[in-house]
Amino acid sequence: MKKLVTVITITLSLAVFGQDKKEILTIMNDYTGNYGKSGYSHEYVDTKLNPALLKLEKLTCDGKDFGLLNSFLKMLIKTKGSANELPADVLAGIFICKPEAVEKYLTQVYRDEYLKNILEFGFGNRTYKKENEIENYSILKERLDRLIKTE
Numbered sequence: 767m768k769k770l771v772t773v774i775t776i777t778l779s780l781a782v783f784g785q786d787k788k789e790i791l792t793i794m795n796d797y798t799g800n801y802g803k804s805g806y807s808h809e810y811v812d813t814k815l816n817p818a819l820l821k822l823e824k825l826t827c828d829g830k831d832f833g834l835l836n837s838f839l840k841m842l843i844k845t846k847g848s849a850n851e852l853p854a855d856v857l858a859g860i861f862i863c864k865p866e867a868v869e870k871y872l873t874q875v876y877r878d879e880y881l882k883n884i885l886e887f888g889f890g891n892r893t894y895k896k897e898n899e900i901e902n903y904s905i906l907k908e909r910l911d912r913l914i915k916t917e
Contacts, residue, residue, distance in 0.1 A: 787825065787831075787833070787834060789818070790818045790819075790821055790822050790825075790834060791834070791837055793814050793815060793818040794815070794818065794822075794837055794838065794841045795837075795841075796814075797810065797811075797814075797815050797841065797845070798840070798841045798844045798845060801844065801845045801848075811850050815850075816850070816852045819838070819852055819853060819856045820852075820856065822834050822835075822838055822856065823856045823859045823860055826860050826863075826864065826867075827859070827860060827863035827864060832864075832867050832871075835860060835864075835867060835868070835871065836871065836875070838853075838856070838857070839857075839871055839875075839876050839881060841853075842857070842880070842881060842884065843876065843878055843880065843881065846880055851887075851888075851891065853884065853888075854884040854885070854887045854888030854891065855888045855891050855892055856888070857881070857884060857885050857888050858885060858887075858888030858889040858890075858891065858892040858893075859888075859892055861885060861888075861889060861906070861910070862889075862892065862893075862900065862906060865906060865909055868885065869909065869913055872885070872913060873913065873916055882913065882914050885910070885913070885914075886910065886914055889906075889907075889910055893907075
């Protein structure tokens with residue numbers, strides 16, 4: 767049993783950290799283009815999309831290339847109604863590390879209430895009972911509240 771857990775852990779680690787920007791974009795485009803089709807349901811989301819989104823968050827937070835963020839936001843708009851909560855959590859994670867970028871996209875590029883709603887939802891998930899652990903939590907919360915109120 768321990769060996770199986772180790773193999774699964776290594777496989778997931780490689781899936782998350784072995785992806786580059788091009789692979790992430792391919793997975794998001796594939797998912798967007800086939801959203802709602804049976805082959806792109808739970809298994810695809812769990813094994814392909816979610817690991818790619820976790821890597822997208824890391825790459826976006828570590829760098830200054832916001833092309834992935836832009837593509838991610840496009841994907842979110844095109845796949846409205848998905849029950850997957852991870853995209854909201856990833857958007858919130860990016861907001862926590864790069865609030866200016868997320869705010870700019872949500873106020874200047876994509877003036878979409880849906881994106882604001884999932885950001886708010888994801889922020890609640892990411893910060894639940896961790897308010898004291900997140901640097902600048904109160905500033906981020908105020909910034910989010912202002913962002914949600916903008917039209």
